[in-house]
């Protein structure tokens with residue numbers, strides 16, 4: 001079933017709760033891939049009914065970013081969601097989410113100042129604001145996010161904790177292509193040659209993680225290993241490659257288990273991000 005209005009979403013959720021059903025929620029921007037669908041599977045494993053939202057949130061895009069050309073294919077998304085037995089597709093439009101005069105924003109903490117937040121000012125305020133609104137409309141018991149967007153997941157976890165939200169969070173592992181490339185709606189921007197080069201992103205993370213497994217924990221050496229690995233892929237231009245603390249996201253001088261290596265690159269005009277958790281690695 002599909003719901004497009006805020007009131008309709010609230011009524012449906014209230015009915016489910018009254019019937020004692022646990023609501024699982026997967027927020028997305030659509031152009032679905034297997035990574036999104038595994039979040040649905042993870043939500044289903046811990047809930048009775050699953051809501052997926054598809055909303056390309058204008059608030060999280062900067063003025064020079066890809067909002068207008070962000071890939072969209074609702075008929076295909078419908079078929080993929082139905083194939084994974086999503087109970088409700090919530091499809092609000094921008095006027096529903098941000099009627100005129102809706103100016104309030106969620107202000108993220110300092111963890112939003114690093115990495116993606118540095119390159120994309122205002123991005124995380126946009127993300128947290130839309131997630132806050134979606135949580136109010138869907139009223140989920142549990143919501144599932146992807147480790148692919150590690151900083152986003154950490155900031156949402158902090159928002160839920162800081163604002164006493166009665167929502168359990170699940171962060172599901174990154175789904176990858178056979179060659180290691182993390183699935184992303186933005187991969188559709190890549191030309192054939194760019195796609196071949198893009199494998200360098202996960203190759204760089206894997207190189208750093210292998211060095212870590214061999215006993216190296218100095219962040220600068222791990223970062224250097226990733227950069228050296230990336231030199232094999234001249235089409236990939238690094239924006240940042242860094243070792244960061246798991247929750248605060250601050251740069252770490254030494255990588256303990258659970259620390260992250262975060263990477264952002266450009267391949268042609270396409271921006272890709274990925275990460276690995278030290279101790280877990282890339283499957």
Ligand code: AMP
Pocket residue numbers: 027028029030035036039144145146147148149172173174175176182183184185
């Ligand atoms: P998006 O539609 O790209 O905003 O992503 C919606 C949700 O799917 C977010 O929680 C993402 O972290 C998650 N996601 C995107 N790509 C992947 C992936 N390759 N593996 C796991 N989760 C993902």
